[in-house]
Amino acid sequence: MLEGLRIVEISSFVAAPLGGMTLAQLGAEVVRVDPVGGAADLGRWPLAPSGASLLWTGMNKGKKSVTVDFRSPEGREVVTRLAADAGIVLTNAVGRDWLTHEALSAVRPDLIHLQIEGRHDGTPAVDYTVNAELGFPLVTGPADHAAPVNHVLPAWDVACGLYAAVGLLAAERRRSRTGEGARIRLPLHDVALATAGNLGFLAEAQLGGRRPRIGNHLYGGFARDFTLADDTRIMVVALTGRHFADLCRVTGHTGTVAELARLLNADFAADGDRYRHREALAALFAPWFAGRALPDVEREFTGTSVLWAPYRRFHEIDLTGNPMLGEIDQPGVGRLRAPASPLDTGDRAARRAPVPAPRLGEHTDAVLTRLGLDAGSLRAKGVVA
Amino acid sequence: MLEGLRIVEISSFVAAPLGGMTLAQLGAEVVRVDPVGGAADLGRWPLAPSGASLLWTGMNKGKKSVTVDFRSPEGREVVTRLAADAGIVLTNAVGRDWLTHEALSAVRPDLIHLQIEGRHDGTPAVDYTVNAELGFPLVTGPADHAAPVNHVLPAWDVACGLYAAVGLLAAERRRSRTGEGARIRLPLHDVALATAGNLGFLAEAQLGGRRPRIGNHLYGGFARDFTLADDTRIMVVALTGRHFADLCRVTGHTGTVAELARLLNADFAADGDRYRHREALAALFAPWFAGRALPDVEREFTGTSVLWAPYRRFHEIDLTGNPMLGEIDQPGVGRLRAPASPLDTGDRAARRAPVPAPRLGEHTDAVLTRLGLDAGSLRAKGVVA
Numbered sequence: 001m002l003e004g005l006r007i008v009e010i011s012s013f014v015a016a017p018l019g020g021m022t023l024a025q026l027g028a029e030v031v032r033v034d035p036v037g038g039a040a041d042l043g044r045w046p047l048a049p050s051g052a053s054l055l056w057t058g059m060n061k062g063k064k065s066v067t068v069d070f071r072s073p074e075g076r077e078v079v080t081r082l083a084a085d086a087g088i089v090l091t092n093a094v095g096r097d098w099l100t101h102e103a104l105s106a107v108r109p110d111l112i113h114l115q116i117e118g119r120h121d122g123t124p125a126v127d128y129t130v131n132a133e134l135g136f137p138l139v140t141g142p143a144d145h146a147a148p149v150n151h152v153l154p155a156w157d158v159a160c161g162l163y164a165a166v167g168l169l170a171a172e173r174r175r176s177r178t179g180e181g182a183r184i185r186l187p188l189h190d191v192a193l194a195t196a197g198n199l200g201f202l203a204e205a206q207l208g209g210r211r212p213r214i215g216n217h218l219y220g221g222f223a224r225d226f227t228l229a230d231d232t233r234i235m236v237v238a239l240t241g242r243h244f245a246d247l248c249r250v251t252g253h254t255g256t257v258a259e260l261a262r263l264l265n266a267d268f269a270a271d272g273d274r275y276r277h278r279e280a281l282a283a284l285f286a287p288w289f290a291g292r293a294l295p296d297v298e299r300e301f302t303g304t305s306v307l308w309a310p311y312r313r314f315h316e317i318d319l320t321g322n323p324m325l326g327e328i329d330q331p332g333v334g335r336l337r338a339p340a341s342p343l344d345t346g347d348r349a350a351r352r353a354p355v356p357a358p359r360l361g362e363h364t365d366a367v368l369t370r371l372g373l374d375a376g377s378l379r380a381k382g383v384v385a
Numbered sequence: 386m387l388e389g390l391r392i393v394e395i396s397s398f399v400a401a402p403l404g405g406m407t408l409a410q411l412g413a414e415v416v417r418v419d420p421v422g423g424a425a426d427l428g429r430w431p432l433a434p435s436g437a438s439l440l441w442t443g444m445n446k447g448k449k450s451v452t453v454d455f456r457s458p459e460g461r462e463v464v465t466r467l468a469a470d471a472g473i474v475l476t477n478a479v480g481r482d483w484l485t486h487e488a489l490s491a492v493r494p495d496l497i498h499l500q501i502e503g504r505h506d507g508t509p510a511v512d513y514t515v516n517a518e519l520g521f522p523l524v525t526g527p528a529d530h531a532a533p534v535n536h537v538l539p540a541w542d543v544a545c546g547l548y549a550a551v552g553l554l555a556a557e558r559r560r561s562r563t564g565e566g567a568r569i570r571l572p573l574h575d576v577a578l579a580t581a582g583n584l585g586f587l588a589e590a591q592l593g594g595r596r597p598r599i600g601n602h603l604y605g606g607f608a609r610d611f612t613l614a615d616d617t618r619i620m621v622v623a624l625t626g627r628h629f630a631d632l633c634r635v636t637g638h639t640g641t642v643a644e645l646a647r648l649l650n651a652d653f654a655a656d657g658d659r660y661r662h663r664e665a666l667a668a669l670f671a672p673w674f675a676g677r678a679l680p681d682v683e684r685e686f687t688g689t690s691v692l693w694a695p696y697r698r699f700h701e702i703d704l705t706g707n708p709m710l711g712e713i714d715q716p717g718v719g720r721l722r723a724p725a726s727p728l729d730t731g732d733r734a735a736r737r738a739p740v741p742a743p744r745l746g747e748h749t750d751a752v753l754t755r756l757g758l759d760a761g762s763l764r765a766k767g768v769v770a
């Protein structure tokens with residue numbers, strides 16, 4: 001969908017690369033420019049047996065890769081020309097005067113420049129420090145656990161990368177109508193703070209609420225993990241009164257739960273009462289789960305509204321028949337299953353298949369030549385590689 | 386930036402409402418259409434002392450709210466006209482024939498329609514079931530913990546909402562160039578699967594890697610929580626060799642760590658060796674942290690590259706001086722601090738301040754009147770409210 005959109009990305013790690021890749025997977029041309037030898041994320045774990053970074057290849061699918069000596073004035077001039085030509089820059093590089101909106105918009109006045117940074121005041125922060133400050137680690141994990149529990153998914157980086165993609169598209173929409181460029185700053189800490197605010201965590205705290213640590217229960221509803229007879233663990237979610245009524249019916253507890261509601265003066269059609277009495281309700285349902293293996297539970301829940309899923313390890317995820325996934329030949333790694341964009345644009349035939357990440361510097365010559373530069377001579381001088 | 390963009394949203398809970406709000410906060414007109422009496426998320430926790438949902442108000446800031454009787458043919462006709470007029474529909478409603486791309490594009494051929502659903506095959510899924518299936522809960526939490534650890538942040542819903550915003554902007558860009566509408570499907574499960582793939586988790590598993598549960602350590606690097614003399618917990622992150630060298634220097638362990646590297650035949654300038662020997666390194670640093678209170682640590686880390694932050698509870702988050710936050714008068718709740726978009730579009734004076742969520746149905750009359758409908762007569766018949 002984004003044919004004709006061109007972006008230069010000077011990036012590393014997760015948020016900025018994901019922002020560019022999100023647009024590349026929808027048809028934009030994204031040129032990632034790295035210093036010769038690669039940026040700090042080139043060896044980031046997880047690694048393939050070959051030693052190649054699966055984070056790097058995962059984050060740069062479908063981009064072009066150009067490598068330039070950032071320390072030489074001529075190299076910087078090459079990056080400036082690339083940026084001016086594309087008209088859109090996405091970066092999380094800090095402390096480089098020549099990559100700022102101010103510097104680059106002097107060459108391209110209608111430049112769209114999106115700078116990802118740590119905090120609004122310019123101080124650094126990364127996903128794992130932002131997460132610590134935001135409050136989530138102290139309400140995650142078993143109720144009797146006192147220490148913080150860090151997340152494994154860098155959720156703030158992911159959200160930040162997607163906000164970056166939104167910001168670039170919004171600015172390009174305006175530019176196409178008004179001719180106006182944009183200077184956009186996107187602090188990772190603000191992404192997290194805004195999300196905590198949007199979900200009601202900040203307002204709840206401001207109004208005096210103190211979020212408890214409740215293990216695998218869902219706050220304000222009925223949802224929890226249960227262990228089955230075959231030791232499978234499953235997550236069971238009853239978001240609405242209908243889900244909950246189905247859960248009661250399948251487990252044969254409609255009568256018991258109605259009686260419990262009467263005894264406790266509770267209304268289990270309401271979220272709050274299902275939540276308040278979650279331990280009693282879970283204790284009531286647990287023996288039903290403990291007496292059944294996964295296939296039994298699957299059969300009995302089929303055709304009901306109850307939301308549930310078994311917990312899986314990464315190598316156990318069911319990937320069969322998913323049209324988003326394709327096979328790619330990833331340079332430096334080999335044959336891999338890889339995801340395209342989760343945005344399915346309808347026409348199955350036209351759905352964009354996953355494209356491998358480039359080799360570092362793979363497109364230096366092609367991109368520079370298109371710009372009218374003498375790639376061979378620049379390479380001989382060590383300005384590009 | 387999105388002035389003139391108009392979206393009709395038929396949504397509930399987190400992903401779809403966040404998608405619309407993300408665009409509303411950048412200037413789009415987003416009309417959320419709900420059934421009379423509200424959708425299933427109207428009472429979703431957290432709640433204000435007044436009983437109003439802080440999730441609902443948090444997710445619908447800056448939108449217009451219209452309520453319509455979805456069960457009456459006339460009500461459905463009103464929604465169809467709203468959708469055709471706006472030209473863009475965002476929904477997570479399923480099982481409603483009259484809200485599909487097929488039905489609505491019959492009235493507006495260049496309609497952009499984005500449907501959030503559970504899985505690619507149309508079966509239902511929610512954040513907490515998707516998360517269980519994706520592998521993260523079994524590698525989150527203390528290393529000696531056997532059970533899954535659910536996340537508290539609905540990270541997949543957040544990512545899904547932001548992908549929805551990206552998808553709508555990308556489709557609208559194409560429509561403005563080609564006149565072509567779009568039918569986009571966005572399965573929540575695919576958002577999670579794509580993200581796990583993008584971050585390298587799927588490739589690692591496919592290539593035989595088995596991600597261990599490592600508590601609060603960072604996989605493939607050196608980062609961990611430490612406890613201070615005043616019982617504060619802080620997260621400390623050394624992403625690069627420079628960060629790590631600074632950490633060694635500040636804690637007075639440059640020599641010890643060099644000697645340790647020699648003894649272990651390790652290269653602590655490399656990510657992998659810092660990770661492999663993380664327990665030995667953490668044990669070396671721990672007494673330094675245990676002997677200092679927060680102000681001491683803050684002073685000693687200032688001016689170094691070490692990334693660190695104290696763990697906070699939601700009510701302890703430092704919100705002072707953040708230009709993204711503003712005060713709003715939220716109907717049904719009262720005076721609240723609320724976030725604007727984390728996308729700071731540069732010109733401070735023009736930065737869009739946070740706008741409260743509407744009261745349910747607040748804009749029914751105004752929006753219908755603009756469409757040329759007789760709101761009073763429809764209200765009298767119970768078609769709208």
